[in-house]
Amino acid sequence: MRGSGKRGAVRKQLLRGAAISAALLVGVLTPHLAHAQRAIPETTDDVRRLPIPPVDRSHEPVIILAGGTLLDGRGGAPIPNAVIVLQGDRILAAGPAGTSVPANAARTIDARGLWILPGLIDLHIHFTQQRGTDMGRYSDSPAAAAIRGTVLAEQMVTAGITAARDVGTMDDVALRIKEAVDRGMIRGPRVLWSGKLIASTGGHGDEVTSTATGREKPNLGGDPHGVDGPWEWRKAVREQVRRLSDWIKISAPAAREELAAAIDEAHSLGVPVAIDSYGKYTDWAIEAGVDTLEHPLLLSDQAVPLMKKHGTAFVPTIGAFDNLLEGGYPTAGIPGGGFYYTHSRRFVINQQDHLKRVNEAWRAGVPIGVGTDIPFENEWRYPDAYFRELDYLHQAGMTNADVLASATSTGARILRMGDKLGTIEPGKIADILVVGANPLDSLKNLRDVRYVVADGKVVVENGPR
Template sequence: MFVTTTRRPAFVRCKQAALGVGVLASLAALVPGALAAPRPIPETTDDARGLPIPPVDRSRDPVVVIAGGTLIDGRGGAPVANAVVVTQGDRILAAGPAATTPVPANAARTIDATGLYVMPGLIDLHIHFTQQRCHDFGKYSDSPAGAAIRGVALAEQLINAGITAARDVGTVDDVALRIKEAVDRGIIRGPRVLWSGRIIATTGGHGDEVTSTATGRQKPGFGGPSKGFNGPWEWRTAVRQQVRSLADWIKLGAPADKEELAAAIEEAHSLGVPVAIDSYGQYTDWAIEAGVDTLEHPLLMSDQAVPLMKKHGTAFVPTIGAFDNLLTGGYPTAGIPTGGFYHTHSRRFVIDQQDHLKRVGEAHRAGVPIGVGTDIPFENDTRYPDAYFRELDYLREAGMSNAAVLASATRVGAQIMKMGDKLGTVEKGKIADLLILGANPLDSLKNLRDVRYVVADGKVVVDGPAR
């Protein structure tokens, strides 16, 4: 049995579309506000998903006062000498000059910050909690449990350095989600975590290779069954699976075709979840045109990439240090030689550090939002937190001022993370994620290493000189 269908003429479709518009217009006239933007939700989860939650009563939470320090609030103004920051529970109640900022009489604790500098907590936009560490890791088999233990150790390293928020852009199973929950519940010490689950890739693409991207060695059992996705609908399905698993972000990997990238990005955005991509060459341009939120890495960028990023509002997380490590020493404990990527199908191009710095400078001058991310795959025990501060130096080398780099590490990073309404500046109503330093970071970025106190989610987690 054959069934035939007749396509409606174009003028019929146009007439019906016009009729639909008229109906909607009539509805809007009859019901004021029917098509207006949704009202803001008063209280939401403290992550990129922004899900509604019941009102939170913080009136009985302890009040902490930080007094006498110089406040660099992250909003771009001049530092405020002899400032006061007042927090209650996990929120900032007030911040400003001591002369005009009221201090509650019921403070549970007052931190004397005289001679110190108070600023927002730092943000790392590109980490992997499950990456390898220790010189002897090759002797041991891996598992999700082992990955979780490594992740807990890395979380401790980050928070001690004043990194109070981190985005995990590729994890083993649900390890990063469980670290996020453990931090939220106070079980472990660590930064606020946003996570993106497993990288969505085509069969054999980055995230589904049989050989390791870094070493070129074949994975045991050829990496097991393929976890790749093929075709636009499979990519949509993969996004839906990630959102179902409570992902804050979606992470895509190249290569992929234009339709697959567009479908995944459209699907994620329709569900209110942002998208990052690890990409190169033409795939980068396709992803930017499709509306991807962040581009990770400056790999093999075309001359059109930065103008496209500016046009489409794409943010840039360059992770320069991750590739300079390959060029200047490799990863000895992993057996990765100096020079670049070897024996990997999805990295068939030369790494050029000067080109990377050039692209970052070009993006900065064009007004592209630039965030700080590290992406260290091996030797986490010795390279963190130093890798973060080295990344700031690379941004400086690319032509950014100290103030611009600090903004990338705080306010701009929070905006890129889709948390700009809650993180990145020290002001009333924001989450109390604070860093107190012994010297002025605007004078030298090296002063960010002089950590005296770290406040995360309103709790003093580093009390006195950092360990």
């Protein structure tokens, strides 16, 4: 860069940095391109946005959805008798009848009487969760977790959930599920993964006893799992980015400078950060610029104003705590009523307070996303848990339209994929859900799945009824 002197050069550098930072906030550039002057034309369809060669989709088959009512996710009125044109993994056109369509369509889906909307998004899952009525009979392993995660991926996409963020996984299981979906080896949602949860020694994720049961975890070994001090937290972030993580997941308790160091390091590498937190640690993380707050646990009265001020998104996972209060997880030996035997959860949880905090955040204009966080018994709790989570958001005061936005367009923006997902418009990835009735009338209508298109492929066909 040329300048008229050292001060001028520094001033230009600062102005240029400020301009790029502003652009990042509105999604004009992807975070990892903060040093670049031009956006890269073609990137990977994940948060990392790695440059890839141009993709020629002109020879891919064309699919048309015609006659349904379109809720395109952009906030406008429903579009009756709509036409959506897909080619390969992208949307070519979307609009009312009369929208230009290619003459060489490989398939036309008759959507008359049906409702068409963007695929749903779950922002808080763990592919390595346990399942089964006799968990204690079998020891766990990455291979076992991968099998369970593959089953969960199938459950998700068949319910119309076409994108999911894994916020903490055993080994590289979530990455390999992401790879298997991308390569067409299994059916599942688009996966964004967070690698290993980063925790301080003895913090949430590094306790020797499991949450709620009080049983000592097996196979901890002699090596420390937690990290301590700002530079160890920075190194842990770098290790997760090196492992191809799309997001970083951190937890409390931790020192203020540790949280700030991890968030700063991740942002310097163009990777967003989620936190599982509570109390003062939440306030510290928000002030340090954390991107999403997971759970409404022990929020201070300052938390929501701080989220609004700093642009923090909120993923409440209300159902996860209602499950814990109302019966627990019997097959895992976890009794209902609250958190038990865990050092990092020494406080009472209250469902009405959680709903109140979500309402407070919604009224303040904090972006709210949908996340389930079901750690056990997914074979019968999922996908019902997702739709119950939508109901909880509605109970918290959100309108059906706002809840639907949280599950689609708002969720995509929180995911850092708003330019590729969350709405039905030309250029976006073809992730589409077709249901039998208007979800704006009742969120229960989202359960009536007729077709699911994921990455341009029709993966579910229930057809007319």
